[in-house]
Amino acid sequence: MSEQSPLDLAEGHPFGPHNLPYGVFSTADEPGRRRVGVRVGDHVLDAGAAAHALGSPYAALLSLPSLNALLAAGRTTWRDVRRAITSWVTVPAHRPDIEPLFHPLSAVTLHLPYDVADYVDFYASEHHATNVGRIFRPDGEPLTPNWKHLPIGYHGRSGTVVVSGTDITRPSGQRKAPADPAPVFGPSVKLDIEAEVGFVVGTPSRLGHPVGIAGFRDHVFGLSLLNDWSARDIQAWEYVPLGPFLGKSFATSVSAWVTPLEALDQARVAPPARDFPLLPYLDDGAADEPGGFDLRITVRINGEVVAEPPFSSMYWTAAQQLAHMTVNGASLRTGDLYGSGTVSGPEAHQRGSLLELTWNGQEPVGAGGGKRTFLEDGDEVTLTAWAPGPDGLRVGLGEVTGRILPADAR
Template sequence: MTWAPVPPGSGFGIGNLPYGVFVPPGGRARVGVRIGDHVLDLRAALGEEEFARASLNEFLARGREFWTATRRRIVGLLTDPEQRDRLVDVLYPVSDVVLRLPIEVADYVDFYASERHATNLGAILRPDSAALLPNWKHLPVGYHGRAGTVVVSGTPVTRPCGQRRSAAGAAPVFGPSQRLDVEVEVGFVVGTPSALGRPVPVEDFERHVFGICLLNDWSARDIQAWEYQPLGPFLGKSFATSISPWIVPLDALTAARVPGPPQDPEPLPYLRDSQPWGLDLRLEFALNGHIVSRPPYAQMYWTPAQLLSHLTCNGASLRTGDLFASGTVSGPVPEEYGSLIEITWNGAHPVRLPDGGTRIFLADGDVVTLRGTAPGPGGATIDLGAVTGRVGPAGVHPR
């Protein structure tokens, strides 16, 4: 039991302890862990200089043994009543602090790991062809995103502009996206780097990946549809990617680990994983406070260990602060789909909101909130926090 004030039923108990970067009243940004509805200042609590920084990167670079030892020290402090008087003044209410982007993002890669999502999009966009392309069950499909536009929860999202074409054969036009979408995803944060030219095997996943966050890969479907052939996503994705302010360490997710689904055909040897790196994460997508869907992450076809192995199989190196994402999480029924293009089936079934309005895609002023939980030790719940963004109108068009 912890001496820190943790409300009954909180998902931020002693079994969670996610890391973030915060600014206390009148202070400077530094690293903390969340316990209940408070943030513990780790520089003050532990004395390590890497916790006085405005990102987690210096801490992440220390590696797995240091991460685990630090977590053990934090648990010890928060469960020792004799530490209360020393630490109570560096335990800040979450409501009193400003939360910052927790990492300096080195590289950002997004995958396409849900068989249901890939099947749905194939059926929507290629109704006269096989839903899954021939390569999909042989390798994790992905694309390189833009690290500089990864933003923390609460950052407004400006509606992107770009080229779009309304119908086959029509001339393209330039202007604001009319089909702005959400993608419910999970992000994985790399701590320990790897050498250029040396692939990371699936069994080394825990050595390199520190933890997870919630992620919204905002998508302009009309811009994407016109530009993606033949090289894939570009401006339809690169304008903003939102992540939650709390990075939940893998050490907190032991009880959430489950086997991944059967994979047929059997993956090539470098993708074969004997460890159960599926994760039983329960996600939620709300639009203007109304819950639209609850995607189940446990059904994802490709595991994060396989994603990391494929990401580096050509010798690409990892850097501290690398972020790779799962791709849209979708289950077998519309109430579990992770994007509006699926939920509305490209406009055939608009979402009905409690105020009487409907949505096919996002309107200016809409607020999107993603939340998530996972099973914790002893039947507890691990709260993954939330990632929120409000859609703002398009900016000035170039001439």
């Protein structure tokens, strides 16, 4: 009996030809050789080798050790390459050429698929921002006065963006509880997650030239899941008056797979209704397509589901975030990554951080046979997600997993 082809997928597989996310992989026999791959089912297609085998004009572009050249090539090339790969995996005549070029997902090593240029993180969920405001300002307004006028964000540290599967060492730093007479130094005792979606910039922009909402499709290649690890106790002591710093910069985990925007056309939805008119550069009322994405995220700790945040509830869209972070003339670079901010919905089980799920440690949640307020050493956190696709299919997003190691004892 012949071995089943990697192209013979189970019906409704979320990583079928309607999806085709990009990544970078290496194999055990050539660990130093990184290659662009496309996920099909539970296999990875060596995209460069397939392009060469079929005489594609994109062979050179797909034979590089990262996605950066593809990202920089622009929207027309993104579309044409995707169409070519779709034909490679769906046209029966191509099977003899490409079937030998698949590798089982379980047998490859996945790498950070692009060189991260700049990293920006936002604070775009009204439910998350409201919960945080109620936790820390119980007697005041939960939202700050600027929150509904602009997408609040901060510039992070691109050098500590790591691929899914990378262990996360518990950070140390200064922390001071309100009743403490002075700060102390030591490992964070309030290590948290933030379930987010990251958007990957392809086409750069010129310094001094803002990118409007309508430019989203021309500049953003795709998206992936993102976990913005957060040391809440370090963050709480340091963030006044300039915002997050060491409480965030120690690690940000991203999926090994980047899903092209084109794969998510059926997942576009209108964002929640706004309370009042926005300034013109943020007004998406006349946009050509709905600004939101219907992504269904699941958060697991040690295998147990702790939250299911809905991305469709995000107040600020990725297009508005792009417009805001360039409105002052800041330029985009290929490989720029910007995070949506914590995704939280209106229900208790839809909160995308332990800060909210446990109400700052007051209400522990189950986590694989135990209870948690914040993360403990050895905990493994996994984010998964899917989106509606064509003909009732689901579009799977690559998972993000990280395991907590004890603080460095040095």
